Amino acid sequence: MAKLLTGKEVSSAIWENLMPRIDRLRAAGVAPTLAIVRVGERPDDLSYERTATKRADTLGIAVRRFELPADATQAQLEEVVDVVNTDEAIHGCLLFRPLPVAMDERAVCDRLAPEKDIDGIGSASLAGVFAATGEGFPPATARACLETLDFYGIPVAGKRVVVLGRSLVIGRPVAMMLLARHATVTLAHSRTEDAAAHTREADIVVCATGRARAFGPEYFVPGQTVLDVGINFDDDGNLCGDVDFDAVEPLLGPEGAITPVPRGLGGVTTSVTMAHVVQTAEAGQR
């Protein structure tokens, strides 16, 4: 019943913009190249890697994959980051998070050269997002949320937005980006009392907790826009979002809108990542 905000159309618009730019780079002898660094085999990392590799192939972006076992040491990972940093043929790096708990994630993220930080994981990139200076790249997923709202013509300025989840990967940066676009933003999280009372008052709800189908009908009212950032795998191994889609989608009504999982924000995230790689490759030419 609700409008489905599928990612494909948003992605297509991004590709249309990228294809001639990639052609120009290649004609100038530059092969835009993305490094993907993965530690272990988390299913959400593998899902992203599959989509990103396929997308890069069709667009003509080269991918260099660096894979480490789940029990790799921080020193081993830092060695890989150093290789990425010094290889001039690599334009951007996607380092999957979260890293194994034994690692100092902040230290690893900050080791990545800021000009190759196309997923906004380093402190310098995050500072750009939080201070809204326009410097550095925002996390691709956060930007995918805004690209999707813009593509479907859903207004943000002056609207009440509740973001569920306060991670540095998505919750906090997307909240800052929405704030920069003049939304009234509430960040709710695991310690929020009666989070559903907050979300029911919102125009837009961003679900970013990474808990499979955690948000049911009690969180929503008709007419809302729901962005489901979750990439979870349920007990049967099926990919699902943070929203209990089957129960929530009909409730939103004809004025409401929701991103599905899969085929929603995941694909847009991948396209945004490719756009960031092209941008750094172009910057290297100047």
Ligand SMILES: Nc1nc(=O)c2c([nH]1)NC[C@@H]1CN(c3ccc(C(=O)N[C@@H](CCC(=O)O)C(=O)O)cc3)C=[N+]21
């Ligand atoms: N630094 C960092 N940034 C991330 O953005 C990040 C990360 N680490 N770690 C892993 C999670 C997961 N993630 C996905 C993005 C797209 C799809 C995607 O496109 N999925 C397809 C489905 C593909 C399939 O069928 O497996 C879809 O939703 O339609 C999946 C997963 C980004 N993450």
